Amino acid sequence: MTFRLGGYGIDYNGDPEAYAREHVEFGYNAAYMPNIKLESREEIAALVKAFATADVVVAEGGAWKNLVAHDEATRTPYIS
Numbered sequence: 001m002t003f004r005l006g007g008y009g010i011d012y013n014g015d016p017e018a019y020a021r022e023h024v025e026f027g028y029n030a031a032y033m034p035n036i037k038l039e040s041r042e043e044i045a046a047l048v049k050a051f052a053t054a055d056v057v058v059a060e061g062g063a064w065k066n067l068v069a070h071d072e073a074t075r076t077p078y079i080s
Helices: 016-028 040-053
Strands: 030-032 059-060
Touching: 016 030, 016 059, 040 059
Parallel strands: 030 059
Antiparallel strands: none
């Protein structure tokens, strides 16, 4: 059985290769998906390619929804 290890502490600065490389240098082979809009298809594809090249997998991506907010826009799901 193979385990993947990832964690907090590596910030995404817009450079997919650097983000993947920093995970490897830290000893991680899993990463959180950075907060990128779904419309940013080219950036997402570049991250997927950089992760694959570095043998890093996406371990978690975020989706947040505030169910108790009074404001409709706030209650609408935000998917990163």
